[in-house]
Amino acid sequence: MIWNPKAECMDKEERKETQLKRLQDTVKRAYENVPYYHRRFNELGIEPEDIESLEDIKKLPFTTKKDLREAYPFGMFAVPDEDIIEVHTSSGTTGKPTVSGYTQKDINLWSEVMARALTMAGATRKDRIQNCYGYGLFTGGLGIHYGAQRVGATVIPISAGNTKRQIQIMQDFETTILTCTPSYALYLSEVLEKEGVKKDNLKLKSGLFGAEMWTEEMRNAIEERLGLEALNIYGLTEIIGPGVAMECQEKNGLHIFEDHFYPEIIDPNTKENLPPGEKGELVLTTLTREAMPILRFRTRDITTLRTDKCPCGRTLIRMDRITGRSDDMLKIRGVIVFPSQIEEALLKINGLEPHYQIVVTRPKYLDELEIQVEASPKLFSDEVKHIEEAKKMIEEHLQKEIGLRVNVTLVEPESLPRSEGKAIRVIDKRKF
Amino acid sequence: MKVKQISVFLENKKGRLKKAVHALAKANINIRALSIADTSEFGILRLIVPEPEKAKKVLEENNFVVKINDVIAVEVPDKPGGLDSILGILTEADMNVEYIYAFVEKKGEKALVVIRTEDIESGIKVLREAKVPILSSEDISTI
Numbered sequence: 001m002i003w004n005p006k007a008e009c010m011d012k013e014e015r016k017e018t019q020l021k022r023l024q025d026t027v028k029r030a031y032e033n034v035p036y037y038h039r040r041f042n043e044l045g046i047e048p049e050d051i052e053s054l055e056d057i058k059k060l061p062f063t064t065k066k067d068l069r070e071a072y073p074f075g076m077f078a079v080p081d082e083d084i085i086e087v088h089t090s091s092g093t094t095g096k097p098t099v100s101g102y103t104q105k106d107i108n109l110w111s112e113v114m115a116r117a118l119t120m121a122g123a124t125r126k127d128r129i130q131n132c133y134g135y136g137l138f139t140g141g142l143g144i145h146y147g148a149q150r151v152g153a154t155v156i157p158i159s160a161g162n163t164k165r166q167i168q169i170m171q172d173f174e175t176t177i178l179t180c181t182p183s184y185a186l187y188l189s190e191v192l193e194k195e196g197v198k199k200d201n202l203k204l205k206s207g208l209f210g211a212e213m214w215t216e217e218m219r220n221a222i223e224e225r226l227g228l229e230a231l232n233i234y235g236l237t238e239i240i241g242p243g244v245a246m247e248c249q250e251k252n253g254l255h256i257f258e259d260h261f262y263p264e265i266i267d268p269n270t271k272e273n274l275p276p277g278e279k280g281e282l283v284l285t286t287l288t289r290e291a292m293p294i295l296r297f298r299t300r301d302i303t304t305l306r307t308d309k310c311p312c313g314r315t316l317i318r319m320d321r322i323t324g325r326s327d328d329m330l331k332i333r334g335v336i337v338f339p340s341q342i343e344e345a346l347l348k349i350n351g352l353e354p355h356y357q358i359v360v361t362r363p364k365y366l367d368e369l370e371i372q373v374e375a376s377p378k379l380f381s382d383e384v385k386h387i388e389e390a391k392k393m394i395e396e397h398l399q400k401e402i403g404l405r406v407n408v409t410l411v412e413p414e415s416l417p418r419s420e421g422k423a424i425r426v427i428d429k430r431k432f
Numbered sequence: 433m434k435v436k437q438i439s440v441f442l443e444n445k446k447g448r449l450k451k452a453v454h455a456l457a458k459a460n461i462n463i464r465a466l467s468i469a470d471t472s473e474f475g476i477l478r479l480i481v482p483e484p485e486k487a488k489k490v491l492e493e494n495n496f497v498v499k500i501n502d503v504i505a506v507e508v509p510d511k512p513g514g515l516d517s518i519l520g521i522l523t524e525a526d527m528n529v530e531y532i533y534a535f536v537e538k539k540g541e542k543a544l545v546v547i548r549t550e551d552i553e554s555g556i557k558v559l560r561e562a563k564v565p566i567l568s569s570e571d572i573s574t575i
Contacts, residue, residue: 379497
């Protein structure tokens with residue numbers, strides 16, 4: 001099933017015309033209504049009229065997460081306050097988050113792309129969608145919700161957590177579609193096994209899993225254990241939320257809804273554009289966002305664009321699953337963490353050496369964050385219990401600061417690499 | 433009378449204990465008593481040496497985290513029930529023993545034991561009242 005065959009299977013040349021028209025309109029609105037873009041255009045000596053072809057997008061400035069943070073809270077809005085009907089923020093960061101604003105038209109657009117995504121996973125009016133993404137400022141919960149309502153399916157807005165209740169509801173309500181992070185899907189499957197619930201007794205047919213990096217091995221495990229089709233969904237708050245791209249049942253990459261979000265791939269070092277088939281950083285431009293037009297947003301996500309024909313019939317360009325990041329950002333159990341945040345939190349603790357190393361592992365399916373810190377006379381004691389108390393104190397402090405459970409390990413002084421230029425602070429042992 | 437003990441942080445890795453002991457050997461420091469507390473992630477090496485300050489300096493020069501703290505060293509009759517009687521005194525006084533370990537050498541017919549009570553001062557008081565012979569730092573260096 002295809003939700004919007006006209007848009008999703010459109011002739012490529014025709015789509016390009018639509019994209020150009022929409023790009024020109026977006027650029028004009030950004031220039032006229034967002035002081036930030038007005039200033040950047042002036043600095044670069046460009047005007048909206050300079051965008052005469054899709055190729056000309058290269059003339060436009062990039063937008064980074066930092067730019068958005070500096071515009072906190074509403075500096076990137078292109079419409080009067082009274083036209084904003086909803087706001088969301090990006091997850092994880094403790095400092096200033098980035099804010100995304102929506103007009104009624106934006107919510108309609110979001111519902112449309114999410115309806116397309118859910119339809120790719122086989123959702124119809126008859127389905128019951130158990131939405132375990134968090135509801136709130138995080139875009140995951142409401143994004144899925146709007147799409148489900150657009151499709152006319154029954155949405156179970158259970159939100160995240162309380163796994164036993166999730167399992168109870170899943171059985172009692174006969175859930176057919178599951179939406180959550182892939183690691184939570186695996187966790188659910190483990191609890192199901194423990195509770196003695198057989199997958200054959202469940203009615204699950206598919207799942208939309210995203211908000212973190214995952215692998216084909218994880219897909220196989222989820223499909224095997226839950227007895228459903230596990231599909232990859234991609235999105236980010238800065239652009240709209242979930243629903244930027246979605247995998248169809250061919251499972252050969254994620255179709256980007258490029259009539260609304262224009263993708264480019266760049267070399268993160270030279271910032272030069274790379275052709276389809278080459279691996280680089282994904283850059284996205286919104287083509288129809290009203291409240292917050294974003295030009296050339298550097299997602300930092302590493303992927304490859306694919307233009308070959310997909311057997312599903314959609315002509316939308318595809319991207320490979322995300323295989324990495326072009327910055328030092330870490331996503332641990334779906335939460336964004338920068339090493340600098342961990343450093344800041346550590347330095348607030350009296351008596352701690354400013355030397356640390358972050359080790360990320362995924363022993364089974366859930367990410368584990370280990371922080372190695374050097375023992376100092378202040379942390380050390382002749383008694384085991386005092387050292388363990390100190391360790392626990394650091395763990396609790398970090399959990400409070402970065403919002404994640406961590407495991408702190410004390411190592412000997414001078415045993416961690418010292419910063420000579422750039423110290424290797426992060427060892428990511430997960431395989432993507 | 434209190435005795436100085438040095439504690440050394442050891443990462444749970446091959447060769448760490450050897451490195452610490454080797455540093456002391458090179459500085460010609462004789463170890464009188466020793467114990468290791470180990471957890472799955474780290475260990476604490478505890479030592480009684482004649483010159484604790486010097487030992488601390490030597491170990492710190494070798495990048496170890498070292499702490500000096502007070503413990504009680506007592507003479508225990510070297511026969512069945514010897515230690516039991518000492519612990520009995522502490523239990524009677526409702527005193528918690530954090531850890532305990534023995535010296536390498538004996539003093540005459542007496543075994544020597546290091547005791548770390550939660551509160552060192554009251555530990556000494558209780559033992560002294562029970563007439564348990566307590567060693568001083570000088571005693572340690574002349575063993």
